[in-house]
Structures are given as C-alpha cells and as structure tokens.
C-alpha cells in the first residue's frame with residue numbers, strides 16, 4: 467500500500483460492497499492478506515473466494531453488525547490481538563435521506579453508532595496496537611458532505627465532519643510511524659444511494675458522480691503521497707490548503723480572557 471511499505475494484513479469494514487469491496491480488491495492484488503468485515507456473510511464469502519482465487523492472499527471474514535456492541539467488541543479484539551494487521555480501512559457507513567425532523571430518530575441514532583461510534587472504537591483499538599509497534603495505517607472514510615452544511619445532509623454530514631476532524635486531531639497525537647488518512651469522497655456510484663432511501667445513484671447528475679474504481683484508486687494514490695486529507699475530485703490541492711489556512715488563522719483568537727469589542731456593554735446593537 468506503501469508510504470512506509472506496509473506489508474501486513476488489512477482489516478476492511480464495510481467490505482461486502484462499494485468502496486470497501488473495491489479496497490479489498492486493490493489490497494489483495496497488492497499482496498495484502500485481508501480481514502473482511504460486514505453484516506452480509508454470504509457476500510463476504512463470495513468476495514473472499516473470488517479474491518483468493520485471483521491473488522492467493524489469505525482472507526478471513528468476520529460477519530459483524532458494527533452497531534451491535536458485542537459484534538463491535540469482536541472486531542476491536544481482532545485489531546488488538548492480531549499483530550499481523552498493519553492497516554485499518556475504517557469504511558463501513560450509512561446515510562439517511564430526507565429532512566432531519568422527518569427522519570426516524572432510531573435510524574438516526576443507528577447511523578451515528580455506525581459512522582461515529584464504531585469508527586472511533588475501531589480506530590482506538592488500531593491506534594493502540596499500531597502505536598505500540600510504531601507502524602501501521604488507519605484510513606477513515608469520511609465525505610465531502612462534512613465540509614458542506616449547504617448540502618443539508620444534517621446528521622450524515624455531521625458524522626462525516628466528525629470523521630475528518632477526528633483524523634486531523636489524532637494526527638497531532640499519534641506517532642509519525644502510524645500513517646493516518648481521511649478520504650473525502652464526493653458522490654460515488656455505490657449501493658449507499660439506494661440504501662439511504664433517497665433513490666439510486668442513477669438519479670444524480672453524471673458530472674458529479676465518480677465511479678467507485680476511480681475513487682478508490684485516487685484514495686490509494688493520496689495515501690501513497692502521504693496525504694492526511696484526500697479529496698479525490700478536488701482538482702487543485704491549494705484550494706483545500708487555503709481553506710485549512712483560513713481556519714488556522716482563527717486559532718490565536720479562539721480563546722481569550724475577554725469578549726471581543728462588539729459583545730461588550732455599550733457596543734452598538
């Protein structure tokens with residue numbers, strides 16, 4: 467996969483379809499053994515059989531619902547105990563169509579469990595294990611939606627803003643031997659568009675829709691270049707650097723011992 471020539475196994479969540487299944491294909495072809503995680507064991511078995519036949523790598527499957535604490539703990543334990551795993555692709559995720567007030571709040575909570583809680587707990591298990599060996603990589607699949615409240619994907623977008631922030635902040639703490647990457651796909655042709663209840667990807671403007679092979683190949687190119695944040699569709703990385711620089715300019719004034727002039731008594735209303 468390589469920035470630091472990682473040769474170990476990769477654990478991929480959400481490997482039964484879409485972006486996760488494509489990572490599985492690319493990493494198997496690059497010679498990595500795999501641990502594939504998702505709920506649908508039959509799909510994982512079929513993918514594992516195909517990739518084993520094509521590449522000869524070793525592939526285990528773990529059928530797990532990552533919103534279920536017992537199942538999640540099983541995957542955390544695998545990351546903690548299996549020293550052959552060098553790479554976590556923290557990819558499983560779900561979206562939910564419709565306006566916030568109209569969404570089923572149980573499904574909203576389930577999405578937060580999957581997109582935020584499971585991503586955090588799996589990254590925690592991996593960070594601890596990888597930091598102890600001072601090697602490894604954690605790739606968190608976020609979304610451009612987390613940069614754009616205008617898109618009105620209220621909770622899904624917030625979960626993805628979390629994933630990007632989480633990755634950037636973790637970079638400040640984790641030893642440089644452990645590589646981190648947040649991948650921010652734009653609209654990508656996968657099942658998520660059907661599963662979310664918003665209609666399939668075919669309803670989208672084709673000029674805004676990336677094929678999943680292109681998305682994963684670009685994400686892997688960003689990984690090899692050592693990027694912390696990869697936005698596969700962004701033509702000029704200077705634009706994201708400028709965005710980040712504007713945010714960093716706020717830093718010296720975000721916490722001070724007195725309110726800004728405009729909030730003091732006597733300030734114009």
Ligand code: NAP
Pocket residue numbers: 479480481482483484485486503504505506507509530531532533557558559560561580607608609610650651652653654655656657658659661
């Ligand atoms: P997808 O084809 O629907 O894949 C989602 C994967 O997550 C499936 O393998 C699914 O497998 C698994 N999954 C769902 N719920 C799960 C649960 N409770 N426990 C364990 N696994 C679960 O969609 P995708 O587009 O590839 O999504 C992958 C990631 O990309 C997500 O984090 C998504 O937010 C992100 N993303 C996608 C797009 C896009 O336009 N496609 C854009 C930005 C970001 P099972 O059903 O077998 O469990």
